[in-house]
Amino acid sequence: MPTITLDKKDVMKLVGKEIPDDRLKDRISMLGTDLEKVSDSEIIVEIFPNRPDLLSEEGFARALSSFIGVKTGLRKYDVKKSLFKVKVEKSVENVRPFIRCAVLKNVNLSDEAIKSLMQLQEKLHLTHGRKRRKVAIGVHDFDVIKFPLVYKAVKPDLISFVPLGMTAEMNLAQILSKHPKGRDYAFCLDGLEKYPVIIDAKNDVVSFPPIINGIVTQVREETKNLFVDVTGTDVNAVTQALNILVASLADRGAEIYSLDVGGIVSPDLIPRKMKVELSYVNKLLGLSLKQKEFEELLSKMGLGYDKEVLIPAYRGDIIHPVDVVEAAAIAYGYENFQPEIPNLVTIAEENPFEKFKSKIAELLVGLGMIETNTYHITNKESLNKKMNLELSCVELSNALTTDYDVLRSWITPSLMDVLRNNRNREFPQKIFEMGICFKENNETETGVEEFTRLAVLISHTKANFTEIKQMLDYLFNILCLEYKTEDTEHTSFIRGRVGRVVVDGKKLAYIGELSPEVITNWELEMPVAALELNLTELFELILKQKTL
Known part of the structure; x- marks a missing residue:
């Protein structure tokens, strides 16, 4: 943080x-x-x-x-329309596809304002922007720019300009190798044949995002009007970063002007709307708030209400009604909640399924395995492309980053990422994880079904089907379960070296050797043998057998 x-x-x-x-x-x-x-x-x-x-x-x-009740309620920002345009060429689609911009006039760049702006830009780059890889911000002297601007991708040796901090022209490749900022952030452009640039109507380079601005648009003491560009790989993160910066400058009296950016009006500071039932708020908080009281709490958190909750454009943290409930709780004051003893008498007992999982973990640790714990959220590339699959997955409708935009449907890809991050460590590497996975199910309340899976991966020079099957044999012998493996095909595994694990007629797992293509996709060199088992269904079978 x-x-x-x-x-x-x-x-x-x-x-x-x-x-x-x-x-x-x-x-x-x-x-x-x-x-x-x-x-x-x-x-x-x-x-x-x-x-x-x-x-x-x-x-x-x-x-x-x-x-604290000084200036409560939703802040309103007046965005005036301008005729300025930024053309966005298709060449940036596979380079750095998203850009949003704003013009701010009559900016009072006092020492305090400059210091605050610099800190905001730096911290947004570091955190929200993932060290500029996901989001980068450029601030320029508006009055020296001639519109329209063009945002495009070019070959590194085709364009030269004088970057900030230098006195001589350099092409894009030279900037990455010789300029301090180029060396610091060159990783953002790794693997790209073309680099993004913003050029004005005079053919001056305004910016080489996410690396450095041109010296032509340098902000000076006498600057009164600013042009702000935000580029990145995630449109929501780019938009939010711009809204945050624009709102901050507007709070000091700057006038906001919108532009046409590739056919999109930017910035858009219209509050988002979210329907939140008062009964839902009271149920979660254990309160009996009246509608007026609820609206007053929202007002203390800078939110508004007009039949629905109004969320400022710079607030990206409110993505679900429960986030509104949290805001209401903060405004109400956690210190004001009265602890209550539930009107129930119960005897505590460890969940049987958790006891079952603990036993599985103990057995695997006894075999020299290391337990891992990875995120439930991943991305389509890891889940499917790198695993040579085309599985349907549960997508997040409001994902803040393309790195985490789907819920995982199996765990093996997550463990492959663990191996990738530890490929320079000592081998053999033997890891496992038990975690929740997800699939679409319209019969559930949320439309998503949760289940727990176990994944086991072994990686070393001689990792093979026999070794991973010995793990499964040991596990099932301890659990007093009989199973059989059936020949099957799975595009993540080597053909003829993969099996389907069947218990009591129910298919519960895949076991085998991952294909060389999958191993290469994950930038690994050692063979990998894998087992992925549905623990939820296995536990249900064990309970059924005990009942019978």
Whole structure:
């Protein structure tokens, strides 16, 4: 989590009220951030990754002002329409496909504003932008730019310009090898034959994202009007970063102007709407809030209400009604909830399935295996393409990144990623994981069914079918289960070296040697033998046999 140092005097000025230190410490801690220090001149606070809008004096002051009741409610930003255009060529589709822009006029670039802007840009790059790979921000002197602009991809040696921090022209390849920023962020463009650039109507290079701006558009002390570009690989992350930065500058009095960016009006600061039932809020919080009380709590968190909850465009953390409930809980004050003893008498007992999983884990650890724990969320490339499969998967409708946009349907791809990240470590490598997987099921309340799977991977120079089958034999002998393996085909495995594990007539697992193509897709060199077993169905069979 990023730690930021805020100018206390500037924050108080933006809040619109002086706050005593003891109350300031108390309210900041209850706002949903981790306060480290409040001094006469500074506020040092750790910001959670889901709130990048708090990474500046303006954003932090905005949230704090609402929370303490000074300036409550949804902030409205007037976006004026302009005739400026940014053309987006198809050449960037497989390079750095997304761009959003804004023009801000009459910007007061005081020392405090410049310091805040620089910190916001830096922290957004580091966290939200994944060190500029996913999102990069460029800030320019608007008055020296001639529109329309063109965003396109070109070969590295075709364009030369003077980048910030240099006095001589350099082409794009030279910038990556010789410029400090080029060396720092060249990894963002690894493997690309063409690089993205933004060029104005005078053929001046405005920016070489995500590396460096051209010196032509350098922001100076006398600059009053700004052009902001945000580029990246994830459209939601790009849009949110722009909205955060624009709102921060507007909070200091800047006027916002939109542009036509590839046929899209940018920025779009219209609040999102979300339907949230009051009964749902009260049920989760154990309260009896009236509608007016609920709206007042939303107002303290900078949200609005007009038949539906209104969410500011710079808030990317509210993606589900439960996030609104959390906001209401913060506004209500966790310290104000009264602990209650449930009106139930129960005897605690460990869940039988969890006991079963623990036994499986103990057995595998006894065989020299190492247990891992990976994310439930992954991406289509890992789940299918790298595994030579075409499985249907549960997609996230509001994914914040293409790295994590689907729920996993099996665990083997996650373990292959573990092997990839440890390919320089000592072999043999023997790992396993028991975790939840997901598949679509319209008969469930959510349309998604959850089940638990076990995946076991062995990797070394002689890893083979026999070795992984010995693992399965040992496991099932201890569980007093009989099974058989049937010949089958699976495109992730070598043909003739893969089997289907059947117990009591039910197909529960795949076992075999992963294909060389799959191993290469994961940048591995050693053979890999794998087992993937449906633990949920296996446990049900064991219970059924005990009943019989």
